[in-house]
Amino acid sequence: MQSRIFDSQVFNMACRQFDAAAEILDLPMDDRDRTKFPKRCIAVTMPVRMDDGRVEVFEAYRVQHHLSKGPTKGGTRFHPSVTVGEVAALAMWMSWKCALVGLPYGGAKGGVAVDPRQLSLAEKERVSRRYMQELVPFVGPNIDVMAPDMGTDPQTMAWMMDTYSNIVGCSTPAVVTGKPIDIGGSEGRLESTGRGVAYLIKRYLESHGLRPHQATVNIQGFGNVGSHAALGLLGYGCRITGISDISGAIFNPGGIDVHEALRHVEANGTLEGYMEGDRLTNDELLLQKCTVLVPAALERVITVKVARKLKCRFLAEAANGPTTVSADAVLDERGDIEVIPDVLCNSGGVICSYFEWVQDLQSLFWEHDEVLRKLFDILDKARHSVETQKERLGISRRNAALTLGIERVARAKALRGIFP
Ligand SMILES: NC(=O)C1=CN([C@@H]2O[C@H](COP(=O)(O)OP(=O)(O)OC[C@H]3O[C@@H](n4cnc5c(N)ncnc54)[C@H](O)[C@@H]3O)[C@@H](O)[C@H]2O)C=CC1
Ligand SMILES: O=C(O)CCC(=O)C(=O)O
Numbered sequence: 247m248q249s250r251i252f253d254s255q256v257f258n259m260a261c262r263q264f265d266a267a268a269e270i271l272d273l274p275m276d277d278r279d280r281t282k283f284p285k286r287c288i289a290v291t292m293p294v295r296m297d298d299g300r301v302e303v304f305e306a307y308r309v310q311h312h313l314s315k316g317p318t319k320g321g322t323r324f325h326p327s328v329t330v331g332e333v334a335a336l337a338m339w340m341s342w343k344c345a346l347v348g349l350p351y352g353g354a355k356g357g358v359a360v361d362p363r364q365l366s367l368a369e370k371e372r373v374s375r376r377y378m379q380e381l382v383p384f385v386g387p388n389i390d391v392m393a394p395d396m397g398t399d400p401q402t403m404a405w406m407m408d409t410y411s412n413i414v415g416c417s418t419p420a421v422v423t424g425k426p427i428d429i430g431g432s433e434g435r436l437e438s439t440g441r442g443v444a445y446l447i448k449r450y451l452e453s454h455g456l457r458p459h460q461a462t463v464n465i466q467g468f469g470n471v472g473s474h475a476a477l478g479l480l481g482y483g484c485r486i487t488g489i490s491d492i493s494g495a496i497f498n499p500g501g502i503d504v505h506e507a508l509r510h511v512e513a514n515g516t517l518e519g520y521m522e523g524d525r526l527t528n529d530e531l532l533l534q535k536c537t538v539l540v541p542a543a544l545e546r547v548i549t550v551k552v553a554r555k556l557k558c559r560f561l562a563e564a565a566n567g568p569t570t571v572s573a574d575a576v577l578d579e580r581g582d583i584e585v586i587p588d589v590l591c592n593s594g595g596v597i598c599s600y601f602e603w604v605q606d607l608q609s610l611f612w613e614h615d616e617v618l619r620k621l622f623d624i625l626d627k628a629r630h631s632v633e634t635q636k637e638r639l640g641i642s643r644r645n646a647a648l649t650l651g652i653e654r655v656a657r658a659k660a661l662r663g664i665f666p
Contacts, residue, residue, distance in 0.1 A: 247279045251287060254331025256545050260338045262571045267648040270641060273656055281656045284334050285352075286310040290380040292358070294372050306377050308356040310390055311337040314658040317388050318354035319344060319596060319603075321395025321424075322377070322402070324370075328357035332545070336395075339566050340596070342651030343589040347628045349600045352655075354390050356381070362397040363515070371405050374398075378406040382413050387420035387607065393599045394424040396543075399470065400436065404429055420606035423599035432602035434617035435595075440474020440542075442594015443564045445622055446586055447475075447538055448482045449629060450560060454584065456537070457483070464488030464536040464558070466495070466528055467543030468507070468517060471564050471592065475540055476504045484538070488531045491517045491543075495531035498523025533557065541568035548573045556583060563588035578642055587644040589651060590632055597624050 249257070264282045273281070288308045293301050307330045310318040320340040323333070333355045340353025358377055362370055384390060394403055403425045410421045419430030427433060434441070448458050461484045465472045468491045476486050485501040493516040496502060502522060510520045532539065532552055539558035541547050545567035548556070553573035561577070563569065566588050569577070577583050598621055605611050612620075636646035 247283060249283060252284070252331045252334040254329055254335075256335040256567060257331035259546070259567060259571055260335035263644075263648055264338065264652065267645055267652045270639065270645055271649050271653050271656075273652070277656050277660060281312070281652065281659055282338070284309045284311045284337055285313055286384075287330060287334065288381065288384050289330060292373070292376045292380055294369070294376050296369055297366050304358050304360050304373065306356070306358040306380065307333045308354065308381055308384060308390070309334045309337040310352065310354045310384075311341045312352040312655060312659070314655065314662055315345065315352055316350035317352070317386075318390040319349070319351035319393070319599065320354040320356070321393045321595075322398050322406075323355070323357035323395040324360050324362040324373070324397030324402075325357065326359060326361040327544075328359040333357045335545075336566055339589055341655055342648055343593050344596060344651075345654035346589055346632075346647055346651035347593045347597055347624055349596065351391075351596075351600070355395070356392060357395075370402070374402045374405040375409040378409040379413065382410060385410070385421060387418060387603070391420065391599070391603055392422045393596070394470070396469065400424055400426045400431060403431075420603050423602040423606075425602070430602075430606050432598060432605055432617060433612060433614040434621065435598045435602050436470070437474040437477070438598030438617075438621060439471045439564070439592050439595030440476070441478045441618065442597065442621060442625055443471065443475040443540065443542075443562060443591055444478025444482060445594070445625055446591055446629060447479060447484075447540075447560065447562050449626070450562075450584060450586055451537070454559075459483035459485075461485070461537035462487045462499075463538045463540060464497075464531055464534055465540040465542055465564075466490050466531060466547065467541065467565065468511060469542070471595075472540065472542035473504075473508055473511070475542060475564055477508075479538075480504050487536055488526075488534055489517065490526075490528050490531050493518035495526040495528055496520060496523045497526050497531060497534060538562055541565045544568070546570050550576055553577050553580075558583060560584045560586065562586045563591045566592065574642075574644060585643055587647045590628055590643075590647045593628065594621055594625060597621055
């Protein structure tokens with residue numbers, strides 16, 4: 247089957263990854279399209295009253311990739327480049343990620359084509375509430391559970407949860423995760439994606455005979471994931487030599503003062519004007535020598551051209567889909583860079599979201615230490631299964647992670663059969 251709905255570079259990339267994994271698995275032809283293509287796609291246009299009185303209409307989507315292992319789960323992105331194809335690719339990756347780490351979910355993703363930096367707080371609240379209002383018939387604690395992604399945060403989740411709860415008539419915290427702790431959020435969720443990225447990097451450094459304090463790290467994207475990865479790695483003793491955001495990059499081979507940089511971003515919104523080290527472009531930062539390079543912003547930033555020139559020992563994919571399929575082939579051919587693939591590397595966020603959902607459903611809440619201990623346990627198990635699969639089949643780490651996730655989804659579908 248050829249999709250006419252989702253056709254786009256990023257969706258085609260997710261499909262090519264799937265096709266390669268399906269070949270390795272020798273997945274029966276009858277199971278392939280059924281496992282690959284998203285089950286449902288909701289596209290809406292949302293009128294929103296702006297502060298100046300105008301009504302602006304935004305396009306928004308929610309794609310629910312598969313329904314065979316439980317409710318669907320995944321973040322909601324506010325970004326000007328959001329398209330239905332991008333959202334569908336992100337939903338596919340959520341499916342493989344959840345299956346890889348053993349969560350009882352199908353994948354989903356949502357997005358609004360809007361630049362959140364151009365919205366006032368009140369406008370952002372109206373966009374968030376309107377988005378949830380449009381999606382109420384299609385989501386719920388046992389149907390589809392949203393979470394934050396680029397451009398959204400705990401406050402956005404609070405507005406969405408409140409909107410859903412008001413419409414259905416009872417407080418329903420389990421309809422979204424990544425909420426503030428005061429209204430049913432989980433300890434540890436805010437930092438969980440970045441902490442998980444940092445933890446896996448530490449484990450991979452150690453398994454390659456390196457100690458964290460010997461490692462230098464450059465991070466593209468200094469939002470939720472990038473900044474918490476930086477703090478986690480700093481805590482392990484790594485030296486953060488480069489950080490960047492939409493305004494450009496800061497590079498300091500002596501080590502960046504991450505806390506000071508964070509204070510600057512909290513006060514000013516971006517790294518612009520932060521006076522430390524050298525200013526580089528985002529592209530230049532990717533090519534600086536370091537032990538670990540962490541893309542933590544957009545998809546498809548590691549292109550063939552970049553892959554050929556990378557000077558890192560590890561590529562830790564905190565972002566979803568940062569490496570194109572052709573760039574991946576270059577990295578395979580080079581063989582000198584250890585890739586920690588996105589579906590494993592950034593899985594800490596959805597693992598902690600699962601903990602939040604479980605706690606909300608039971609109204610029984612866990613301590614911070616317990617959350618992190620459980621998170622690291624799951625990451626260790628997933629890492630171990632990926633390494634075993636990689637060795638057993640003699641394939642790349644990405645294909646190892648994808649085949650594990652895809653096989654579990656395909657098996658669930660085969661077991662459930664076709665209704666009617
Ligand atoms: N928030 C979460 O729990 C999870 C997020 N992710 C992925 O991590 C990545 C980052 O997400 P968040 O940190 O949540 O988003 P965020 O909105 O908190 O931060 C995004 C960062 O990327 C920067 N950025 C945006 N456009 C850029 C560009 N063109 N060049 C360089 N930097 C740019 C922004 O300035 C900001 O620093 C995304 O790929 C997301 O899908 C993955 C798993 C979970
Ligand atoms: O926490 C979640 O439910 C989803 C996080 C997410 O969007 C992702 O892993 O890409």
